[in-house]
Amino acid sequence: ATTATTATGARVLPAPMGMFGSVRHLMVLANTGGVRSLYAGISPTLMGIVPYGGISFATFETIKSFYTHGEEGTDEMPLLHKLAAGGVAGLMASTATYPLHIVRRRMQVHGAHIFPSVWAGLHTIYMQEGVVNGLFKGVGLTWVKGPLAAAIGFTANDMLKLAVPAGRRAMVASAASPPSPTPATYIEAKQATALESLIAGGMAGAIAKTTIAPADRVKIIFQVDPKRPFTMSAALEKGRDIVRSEVGRYTLNTA
Numbered sequence: 001a002t003t004a005t006t007a008t009g010a011r012v013l014p015a016p017m018g019m020f021g022s023v024r025h026l027m028v029l030a031n032t033g034g035v036r037s038l039y040a041g042i043s044p045t046l047m048g049i050v051p052y053g054g055i056s057f058a059t060f061e062t063i064k065s066f067y068t069h070g071e072e073g074t075d076e077m078p079l080l081h082k083l084a085a086g087g088v089a090g091l092m093a094s095t096a097t098y099p100l101h102i103v104r105r106r107m108q109v110h111g112a113h114i115f116p117s118v119w120a121g122l123h124t125i126y127m128q129e130g131v132v133n134g135l136f137k138g139v140g141l142t143w144v145k146g147p148l149a150a151a152i153g154f155t156a157n158d159m160l161k162l163a164v165p166a167g168r169r170a171m172v173a174s175a176a177s178p179p180s181p182t183p184a185t186y187i188e189a190k191q192a193t194a195l196e197s198l199i200a201g202g203m204a205g206a207i208a209k210t211t212i213a214p215a216d217r218v219k220i221i222f223q224v225d226p227k228r229p230f231t232m233s234a235a236l237e238k239g240r241d242i243v244r245s246e247v248g249r250y251t252l253n254t255a
Contacts, residue, residue, distance in 0.1 A: 033111075040107050040111055040112040041103075041106075041107035043107075043118050044101070044103045044118045047100055048100035048101060048104065055093040056090060059088060059089035059092055059093070060154050063085040063089070064082075077158075083152075086147070086150045086153065087147035087150060087151040090149060090151065091143060093146075094142045094143070095139065095143070098142060099135040102134070102135060103115065106121070106223070107121070109224040134226075138222045138223050140230070140232050141219040145215040145216065148211065149208040149209070149212045150208070152208045153204045155204075156203065156208065157200050157201050160203055161197055161200045215239075218239045
């Protein structure tokens with residue numbers, strides 16, 4: 001087994017897989033670099049989450065607002081339409097905030113000290129590596145997984161929020177003077193409480209993240225290594241290497 005390197009450069013023994021392994025690594029980081037080391041890359045994360053969330057939700061809800069039904073229509077936006085709307089929202093948001101993800105990953109892996117600030121990180125990567133192979137390195141994988149994750153996440157969120165007691169639909173039916181034709185967003189807003197929306201959003205996010213986890217793992221390998229050139233074929237080969245390595249490790253552990 002190989003050893004791991006913390007953000008401070010300390011060498012640590014490999015931890016077991018799963019939740020307990022993650023907890024052990026968190027403790028090692030906190031002991032060697034302090035609590036602050038656990039938040040390496042928090043600045044670009046915070047800077048990116050606001051525009052990402054704003055662009056993705058605004059795009060998704062705007063597209064949904066254009067969907068209306070007539071007297072003989074249904075109250076809910078069709079599943080395929082939601083998937084398409086979520087995919088467009090994810091593509092736009094992921095692309096717009098991608099350079100911040102590059103900086104964040106490198107600060108998380110190499111330590112926050114690698115760049116004096118987020119803007120310095122963006123400038124350094126641009127000057128040394130350019131746009132395509134620097135600030136947007138690996139964006140091809142994001143164009144594949146981003147729309148997929150957003151489509152699954154938004155659609156799962158809406159489907160979970162709509163899975164509420166039938167009595168809630170009576171409230172919608174008794175609403176005074178709903179607009180005609182009625183946008184899908186008008187009906188959905190009356191179907192879930194804040195708690196239900198919170199639970200639905202959390203479950204939807206977990207479903208989406210689990211689906212795209214393999215692509216995320218491969219993408220991060222290329223993002224954090226300035227010397228590793230990115231192509232889709234190289235990403236696919238790296239994915240196959242990971243699968244072969246993990247299968248071999250599992251075989252050895254179970255032998």
